[in-house]
Amino acid sequence: MSAGTVELLRQRLAVLQPDSIAIIDNSHRHAGHAGARDGGHYQLQIVAQAFAGKSTMARHRMIYDAAGDLMRGRIHALSIRAEVPGEV
Known part of the structure; x- marks a missing residue:
């Protein structure tokens, strides 16, 4: 399940x-957690010019929408670190 989810998220x-994107599947750390049955736990690091001038909340909304x-x-x-190229 998780490899497919990572690829789908990357595509979306x-x-x-x-400019860069890294998605780490941390689902194995949450085995037995109530939400672990319904979906995985992921860490996202993404750098995109599209985030320029946007607040952290606005960046997260862009990611959730995508x-x-x-x-x-x-x-x-989904743990998110969203930056523009100059912030890295």
Whole structure:
């Protein structure tokens, strides 16, 4: 399940035209956690010019919008680090 989810998330985030993107599946750390049955736990590091001038909340909303229904099913938790190229 998780490898497919990582690839789907990567494909959906392509709309943000990222300079770099890293997605780490941390689902194994949450085995037995109530939400672990319904979706995985992931860590996202993304660098994109699309985030320029946007607040942290606005950046996260952009990511959630791009991820779409993955956030309501295959992804239970998503830790996000979203930056523009000059912030890295």
